[in-house]
Amino acid sequence: MKKRTPLLILVLTLFFAFPPMAPAQVQTRLRVIEASNVGGVIDPSLKDLHGQLGSLFRYTSYRLLRDERLNLSSNQPASVPIHEGRSIEITQVGLQANRVELRVRIRRDGADLLNTQVRLSPGRTVLIGGPKHGEGVVILALSANF
Amino acid sequence: MKDSCSSISQLLERYFDRQATDEERSLVERHLPVCQTCHKRLRALEGLRKAIKTPVDEALKEETFPWVWEKIEREIRLGKKPSWQESVRSWLDLSPISRKKVWIPAVVTGIILILVASPLLFFKKPPSYLERSVVEYVESGVYNVMVYESEKAKVTVIWLFEGPQNESPAS
Numbered sequence: 001m002k003k004r005t006p007l008l009i010l011v012l013t014l015f016f017a018f019p020p021m022a023p024a025q026v027q028t029r030l031r032v033i034e035a036s037n038v039g040g041v042i043d044p045s046l047k048d049l050h051g052q053l054g055s056l057f058r059y060t061s062y063r064l065l066r067d068e069r070l071n072l073s074s075n076q077p078a079s080v081p082i083h084e085g086r087s088i089e090i091t092q093v094g095l096q097a098n099r100v101e102l103r104v105r106i107r108r109d110g111a112d113l114l115n116t117q118v119r120l121s122p123g124r125t126v127l128i129g130g131p132k133h134g135e136g137v138v139i140l141a142l143s144a145n146f
Numbered sequence: 147m148k149d150s151c152s153s154i155s156q157l158l159e160r161y162f163d164r165q166a167t168d169e170e171r172s173l174v175e176r177h178l179p180v181c182q183t184c185h186k187r188l189r190a191l192e193g194l195r196k197a198i199k200t201p202v203d204e205a206l207k208e209e210t211f212p213w214v215w216e217k218i219e220r221e222i223r224l225g226k227k228p229s230w231q232e233s234v235r236s237w238l239d240l241s242p243i244s245r246k247k248v249w250i251p252a253v254v255t256g257i258i259l260i261l262v263a264s265p266l267l268f269f270k271k272p273p274s275y276l277e278r279s280v281v282e283y284v285e286s287g288v289y290n291v292m293v294y295e296s297e298k299a300k301v302t303v304i305w306l307f308e309g310p311q312n313e314s315p316a317s
Contacts, residue, residue, distance in 0.1 A: 007234070009256075052301045056294075101282070114291075116284040116304060123300055126280060130289065130306030 025071050026092055026100045026146045028120075032066035032082050035059035035129070036136025049141055052125060059136060072102070082106070083133055086113065088140060093117065100144050104128070120144040150177065154184055162191045 033046065036059060042050055043064040053062055070078045072092040079089045086108045094101035099121050106114040106128070118126050122145060129139035154177045160166040161174045178185050223236065280302040281293050289306035296302070 010234070052299050055299055056296075056301065056303060112286075113288045114284070114286045114304075114306065117282040118302065119280050119282060124280065124302070125300065126302045126304065128304045128306070130308070132308070 024095070025073055026095060026144050028070045028072050028078075028090060028092075028100075028102070028142065028144045030066075030068045030070060030080055030088065030090070031064060031141040033139040033141060034061075034063045034065055034133050034136055035139050036061050036063075036134065038135045049125065052127075053139075056127070057129075057139075061136070065138075072100075082140065083131075083138055085109070086131075090142070095146075098122070100146060102142070102144070104142070118142070122146065151181055151184060154181065155187065158184060158187055159191070162188065162195075 031046070031049070033043075033049075033053075035053070035057060038061055040060045042062050045064050045067065046053070046062050050062070053059075065083065066080070068080050070080070070090060072078055072090060074092050074095065077089050077091040079087050081087045086106060089105040089107060091103045092100060093103050099119050101117060101119050103117045104114070104126075105112055105116075114128070116128075120126060120143065124143065126142045127139055128142065129137055131138050154174055157166060157170050157174055161171060166174065174184075178188065223232070280295055281304065284291050284293060284304060286306065289308060292303075292305045292307065294303040294305070
């Protein structure tokens, strides 16, 4: 036991000096939702978001248009078409133990319609909504898992 | 005879200690059979040596000298190439004399460092609003933007209002 004590001290020192590093890749989920007051259908695949959507918006119908899971590496942008010629480009620009920084751009014909940077922690959702789509609006739900 | 005995008695201790020259030794050896006094003195010196040497020899036989064995073991360890674990251990494992001298201050220093560092490690100051905020920045030349953050629902909303300078009539 006595002989193991210095090794234990060394291991603990190294652990506190170099804490375990966060994974380099982050899995991000992007859901494109059409929200409207036409009908009262809530897509079953939006069950986990229903509480948040219902507490924030007064739409009666939520329909999932697209569900993408993106494995984002650092500074490698991933682009996903959303609707009516618009696309969303997501780039992981920073990663800490419990938080990822994502730069989000919504573009149309190469021009930025929206440029933002958000910090996401596991379990947190960012909703980007507003642009008209059909009878309602489009809402992008962005969450990260790491 | 007396003068001769007196000069021999000066040589007797050197003879006894085997430090006498060949000439001195033969002089003593010629004198001893004829001089009872010198003969007795030599016997007395032999008795004295025996009286001192015997207990010392016995004590030496009983003594194991742990420090000698430690030194030998260390020499053996140094002789063969040690593994990296042994190298680390020997680097940390100091001699029994200095071990206390090193470890006690080391442990005390460690405790002081932990006491000093623990407020930084365990009682971090709460992050500022900017650090807590989910949205770092948002900009749009097309939309008016509203940001709403709900800590309870763990959701952040970036809502885009179409302003007078709409992105295009087609949208």
